[in-house]
């Protein structure tokens with residue numbers, strides 16, 4: 001089955017981890033994938049390995065460069081069907097708010113939330129013009145429930161979920177859907193620096209008793225951003241091994 005034949009997808013934060021797995025899955029189902037990320041070495045490898053069609057070094061917080069790059073992609077391909085925003089950082093962990101610096105807080109909000117605003121704003125006009133689009137932001141269960149010791153991450157992901165809900169409703173009467181995903185812990189490079197006690201705590205909260213895999217995430221995401229998913233917008237999908245109860 002080639003669900004994404006003739007479709008153009010932009011994946012921000014697609015150089016590794018969850019974004020990379022989604023890129024691989026979309027390509028395996030016939031899509032054309034352009035990855036935007038800050039990891040130049042990983043981007044070069046993607047191109048060398050012919051793993052994706054295009055790769056650009058763009059920081060999601062750089063609104064003008066981001067908009068310019070998206071515009072160039074649209075001009076080259078003539079359309080843009082899918083935006084997946086998997087860019088994100090964890091920031092400090094095991095750090096109560098009294099020890100959490102405002103610089104760290106501003107940095108994480110800038111990437112995880114302001115970046116999502118930038119990229120959504122950049123793709124919407126083209127999607128409105130073609131009356132079709134699928135936007136998916138990777139949020140977190142932490143944004144739903146609150147993870148102690150990670151106020152920046154929790155607050156930025158909660159804000160991201162608000163963005164998804166609001167913008168989803170703004171375009172609900174068009175062919176554009178805007179959704180989010182709230183994973184529990186998924187095995188990716190992002191967790192390598194997470195405090196081991198914090199990781200243990202987060203895993204212990206998953207009823208299935210294990211970490212999720214990037215392939216499991218890619219499978220769900222690819223349905224959400226497919227043409228089949230026509231009656232879902234402004235929603236935060238669960239992928240938490242039973243952790244989420246709402």
Ligand SMILES: NC(=O)c1ccc[n+]([C@@H]2O[C@H](COP(=O)([O-])OP(=O)(O)OC[C@H]3O[C@@H](n4cnc5c(N)ncnc54)[C@H](O)[C@@H]3O)[C@@H](O)[C@H]2O)c1
Nearest residue numbers: 013016017018038059060087088138140183185186188190
């Ligand atoms: N892995 C998990 O347990 C988990 C759980 C819940 C949510 N998430 C979310 O899923 C998303 C992907 O996480 P992952 O686990 O694949 O992590 P990852 O670190 O492997 O991937 C994140 C990607 O985002 C890119 N990125 C970071 N800052 C950027 C910026 N300013 N501009 C552009 N790209 C930037 C990184 O370079 C990296 O390629 C993140 O938003 C994360 O918060 C992850």
